[in-house]
Amino acid sequence: MAVNLLDFDLEGLAAWCEGLGEKRYRAVQLFRWIHQKGARSFGQMTDLAKSLRDKLETAAELRPLVLLAEQASADGTVKWLFDVGGGNAIETVFIPEADRGTLCVSSQAGCAVGCRFCHTGHQGFSRNLSTGEIVGQLWFAEQRLRERLDLTAGERAIDNVVMMGMGEPLQNYAALVPALRTMLDDHGYGLSRRRVTVSTSGMAQMIDRLAEDCPVALAVSLHAPDNALRDRLVPLNRKHDLDELLAACRRYLRAAPRDFITFEYCLLDGVNDSDAQAHALVRLVQGLPCKFNLIPFNPFPGSGLGRSPAVRVAAFARVLQDAGIVTTIRRTRGDDIAAACGQLAGEVQDRTGARDRLARRRLIEIAGAGGAA
Secondary structure, eight states: OOEEGGGOOHHHHHHHHHHTTOOHHHHHHHHHHHHTSOOOSGGGOTTSOHHHHHHHHHHEEOOOOEEEEEEEOTTSOEEEEEEEETTEEEEEEEEEOSSOEEEEOOOEEEOSSOOTTOHHHHTOEEEEOOHHHHHHHHHHHHHHHHHHHTOOTTOOSOOEEEEOSSSOGGGGHHHHHHHHHHHHOTTTTOOOGGGEEEEESOOHHHHHHHHHHOOOEEEEEOOOSSHHHHHHHOGGGGTSOHHHHHHHHHHHTTTOSSSSEEEEEEEBTTTSOSHHHHHHHHHHTTTSOEEEEEEEOOOOTTOOOOBOOHHHHHHHHHHHHHTTOEEEEOOOOSGGGTOSTTOOOOBOOOTTOHHHHHHHHHHHHHHHHHHHO
């Protein structure tokens, strides 16, 4: 099977080209054609020697993702559904802002973490995406938007990438890092390390690895001020508890392109949104440079959870702000096309039985609540 050149960062492509008997500068030219110019065929790469183009036609391909559907929100948000084979589909979201264009990228078909408030986790997990499938989301979106917005050759539609789509990025580390390097490379998309964010539910050891291999902005899905509640909301906490996670965050700051960690906190009515819990959060992160991004919960069938009222969200934010912590309330975008935070679902073949496990856990919680009453 021909090699998909979207699977390579520049170093990987240079090594592969060397195997064809080509010099490094040929790999740089090829990399630019793919990622800066969005070439769809080797015939378009007019400054490559014909002998190299002939080799590429035989040994390689540019394998884009297969688009299944596109939806546009009233607020300008766009969601794409891609077929990744085996009965699996993933979703990618573009969020236009006044000062930037942000692409929310998926790293897995489904998610194995199973956070209570996330629709993706309730769909189950099938497999990791390849580097080419991760980068392919940016490759497709950039070309699609450039054509739509009639941008010139030097203009970019996307200048901010967040690994906050379907999946836990750090569980797909081997494919993630080359994808990040392609996004950052000046011969690729040339994104700033401050403008590429990896969001994790708390894989402490992998946070340390990311600091060594490819430090970018870091967002951590926190969602609770204590281990007992976080165990219920974010099952990964049972393996990497808050002490371990926050220690990893402190270490990450030594290499991070920003001087703070972003904590994502999804507010759930009557679960994690009290003033007392806000004060507990302040104590938890004391001495750790950070900002909080409070996320209104986006309900979905079977979650058994509700969105905190706006007045409660504002009160929770005020406690954090009064303690001197920079705190924002995320504006819901694309909720009319199920493109908002926690809503991405796609379609996956649940080979791990995650749906059944989550359903059983929910029944146990309901039974326990009934007994307590």
